[in-house]
Amino acid sequence: MSTATRRPRDTEFASGKGEVLLQASDVLMQFGGLTAVKDVNMTVHEGEIVGLIGPNGAGKTTFFNCLTGLYKPTSGEVRLAGEQIPPKPRKVVKAGMARTFQNIRLFGNMTALENVMVGTYCRTTSGVLTTVLRGPKFHREEKETRAKAQELLDFVGLGHTTELLARNLPYGDQRRLEVARALATDPKVVLLDEPTAGMNPQETQQASDLIFRIRDTGRAVVVIEHDMRFIFNLCDRVLCLVRGEVLVEGSPEQVQSDPRVIEAYIGTGDDDDFDDDDVQEGPA
Amino acid sequence: MNIPKITISPRPNVGKALLAGGAVLLIVAALLAWSYDSTILGDLSISGNPAPLQEFAIVMGVVGLIEAALVHRRLTSLSWWDTTSSARALAVGTLVYIVLIDYNIAYQSGGVINLDPGAWLALVGALVMVAGSFLLAPVKVTNQLKVHGANWLEIVVITATLAALLFMVAFILRGDDGGSVLAALAAGGTFGVLLFRGGFFTWLSVAAARHRPVIMLGALVVALLFPLTQNGTDANMSIAVDIAIFLCAALGLNIVVGLAGLLDLGYIAFLGTGAYVGAMMSSAASATIGWHPPFLVVALLGALTSAVLGLIIGSPTLRLSGDYLAIVTLAFGEIFHTAVNNMDGTNGPDLTHGPNGIAGIPDLNLFGFNFGSTHNLGSFTISNYSNYYILLVLVAALIITIFSRLNNSRIGRGWIAIREDERAAEAMGVNIFGLKILAFAGGAFLAGLAGTIQAHATPSVVPDNYTFQESSFLLAAVVLGGMGTVVGVALGATVLKLLPEKLRFIEDYRLLIFGLALVLMMRFRPEGLIASRRRQLEFHDEDENLADIVQEEHVDEQKANA
Structure with a gap:
């Protein structure tokens, strides 16, 4: 197992430079009266790692299910490499998008x-x-x-x-x-639903390393995670979803310093994730 | 199959002596008369001239002596053989065997008083063997999977096992009364359990994987040789043809149930479809279709008709989850039965002659080979039914080939993935619906093919051959034998069809007996008598120990094959 630690984001596939692989526009998902995902826009480029964070029940996994054809969005559209995604999960896979599950389903x-x-x-x-x-x-x-x-x-x-x-x-x-x-x-795009849930710090480190290597093969990666240290270290861009809506989108630095994110997601009192010098790339 | 665990402090030397002593008593007893009456169970009344059943007792005694000699385990080349467990299996089996015979003699000749000294001595011998075997100390055996003999030796052993199987089946079939058949079954069961407990079958499973072509070819040859053991008589061959048809259908159902994991409760209708197509297009006087193409065309048409019906039933229902399919197939079976019962010209088109069915279907004639006449092969006579039997064995071999090739392929992996986790499989790009419909229509195709042969092999095709009860027997054969395995299903089909034929006295109770057997199986061994490893794991999700064992076996097998 290679033990590369943090990897710079300015590789040849730096954010925004590759072509657009995945584009979700105004995705709305309603179950009866409940709106689980509301008008979410997301663009993912080739060789980019995008993080999706948000408190429990924010609609992250539901959004994943919309992307992979498991749910059909109430409105809005999802395009993969310019083509609208087909309506069936297996056809989405064939079109070039694969996922893992929050609860391991091997x-x-x-x-x-x-x-x-x-x-x-x-x-x-x-x-x-x-x-x-x-x-x-x-x-x-x-x-x-x-x-x-x-x-x-x-x-x-x-x-x-x-x-x-x-x-x-x-x-x-x-x-x-x-x-x-x-x-x-x-796949062209890999969706990882909480890939480090339940892992110890060493395994988490190996997981980041693995995701970097997947990115380096030219694929785009979208990651749902709760582990802030992990996600801010890993991602080129982070979306914070709260109650089905995108609250903030931006670089890890922008997102982690945004007071709304701290309030909505991380809460107050526990500053561990933010004061750790190991994590931060620049001043918060 | 489980020998009860009795905790007595082991006394190996006493046990060994008792085992050997009991075995000697048994051998001596087999040379004496067991009964006054020469008409019971063959002829057990002549001292010094053992009848076949007594010869089995001698064999059991000899094996007992060998086991006793092996107790101290000085032979390192046999360190994998579990002497204690196998000796116990032998002793208990022998006791059951002798008790069955003695009971039969006593019952038929009117009392225990009519047992001759030989019968008593045999009983004592068997009891002594049991006592001795339970005094033996448990042994530690080496891993049977790692036993790797010389290639020629392994092939010889495999061949000998197959030959013994053929001999045993022929012997069981030779019995013409219930008592003899039961006794022969007990003897066969004893040797089977003996080899199982000793660890022979564990070895055989990996050795067979090493010599796959040998065992496949060997099994085919044994199946084809079977008619030669019948001296040209048809009594058993007609049963064998029934079993072979039943087996072909069960093997087809095994693809649907065992591989794709779909519950089909109306499978017999597909066999019936094939049979009716075969009958309607035959040159029988009562055939209802004027066109009589050669049989190969009819067979293909029958199979295709079945497959199309399968598609029609499957395509709306396979999108739903398991239980709906079971209900729809159950209904389909009933619809088929009702439909063929009513297409008699008054309620609908006259296609099937209603309850009377289509009778007088002529024998098959393939490439000038007439299945209705007897043929001579050297000094052996191949009878009418034997012809069909041979054809059906070849069809079964074809189905088995298709089954195992599909199983070990991309398609087979897709089926396993569907059984494991349907949604995850779909999210990984597996075409769930396509694979299910393939299994469903493919199974229907094979049943239809077998059906067209059945139309000619049986004198007439009538609706009552294709009732729900037959479907449930097919399913029982698959479940009892072991879903997803060929050997298991072959065993299940044979037992389910053969026992009611040979043991007429259970005929009335067969539903009760098989029902009970199924309930017990579901409780104690849901994966079936001969389980596929994968199915065994699926049925024992919590069993970590089993998972480790299976994994170890798998890794060993991979190493052995590499």
């Missing part, structure tokens, strides 16, 4: 490798006839799938767990396996 009784191989489903095409007749295409594709899955396991640092059952993996490894599975779908 296929527990499959091995780590098989889990990642499932992720390649939408990028492979062996049909019934090819499978039953076991033609050359089947063997080629199976071999490629296997190699790609192994490569991704290595990428997230789980190369040694190939043949282990997902349900037997430690918690942190399960989180990383979910990321590997999402990457197997070959």
